[in-house]
Amino acid sequence: MNEIRRVTTTAAPLPVATPWFTATRIDEAITLVTEPHVHPLLRANTWHIRGRDHDLLIDTGLGVASLRSALPELVGTHREPVVVLTHAHLDHMGSAHEFTQCWAHDAEPVAEAGRGSLVTDELAGMVGMSALYTDDLPPLLVGAVPDADYDTSTYRLLPTAVTRALAEGDEIDLGDRVLHVLHLPGHSPGSIGLHDRENRILFSGDVVYDEFLLDDLLGSDVAAYRSSMHRLLGMDVDVVHAGHEGSFDGARLHELVDAYLSPPR
Numbered sequence: 001m002n003e004i005r006r007v008t009t010t011a012a013p014l015p016v017a018t019p020w021f022t023a024t025r026i027d028e029a030i031t032l033v034t035e036p037h038v039h040p041l042l043r044a045n046t047w048h049i050r051g052r053d054h055d056l057l058i059d060t061g062l063g064v065a066s067l068r069s070a071l072p073e074l075v076g077t078h079r080e081p082v083v084v085l086t087h088a089h090l091d092h093m094g095s096a097h098e099f100t101q102c103w104a105h106d107a108e109p110v111a112e113a114g115r116g117s118l119v120t121d122e123l124a125g126m127v128g129m130s131a132l133y134t135d136d137l138p139p140l141l142v143g144a145v146p147d148a149d150y151d152t153s154t155y156r157l158l159p160t161a162v163t164r165a166l167a168e169g170d171e172i173d174l175g176d177r178v179l180h181v182l183h184l185p186g187h188s189p190g191s192i193g194l195h196d197r198e199n200r201i202l203f204s205g206d207v208v209y210d211e212f213l214l215d216d217l218l219g220s221d222v223a224a225y226r227s228s229m230h231r232l233l234g235m236d237v238d239v240v241h242a243g244h245e246g247s248f249d250g251a252r253l254h255e256l257v258d259a260y261l262s263p264p265r
């Protein structure tokens, strides 16, 4: 009888990383939460803003570990924040289902089940990342797991109900701080930015960050992206807290926008 041999990969198990999240205090109200063991492509920034009447959580990470249970220690308060999603990509809305309030633009598929993967090839097929780009990526987009039993192959986004649909011009009032909603489509149809005019801060999501910008995903729209970028050119802010990578000033914002809008050489 012929023995059928299947070639299996015997990769070493991933290390267990605890704690999963790291927090960086930006000022007395704003804390950055991130996931250091996630590949930079999916390592998104989660911004917690402490307000007088409400706290806000801008995006929620990948959802590999429970953000809601880790959050009090990370941000120093047990008060449950209102979640605002800049858009519904997996690295931004993974833990949104854990929270009572979830606000997002209604052009984003927040309530859609079964999206997302930590396996690069599978994710590329789902979101339309070009083969050229995925060639540079490792097969798995996490370098650790939050506990020894975590199975990276089963990762999927949990659908989340949007409790308030956000639109251009909406105001989010925290009592001592108001954030203005900017609808900035292009990266995704319902991408939003949040503009704190008084403090001259822009929370930009994936519309602009200090790295290669993605405008060829499923749902991306280059023409819309360009007009969103033209809007950002007209903005005068002191700091941009982006969806990925480090924060930057208004001059760097204009450089990044100019670079995007320049025709390729």
Ligand SMILES: [Zn+2]
Binding pocket: 087, 089, 187, 206
């Ligand atoms: Zn995105």
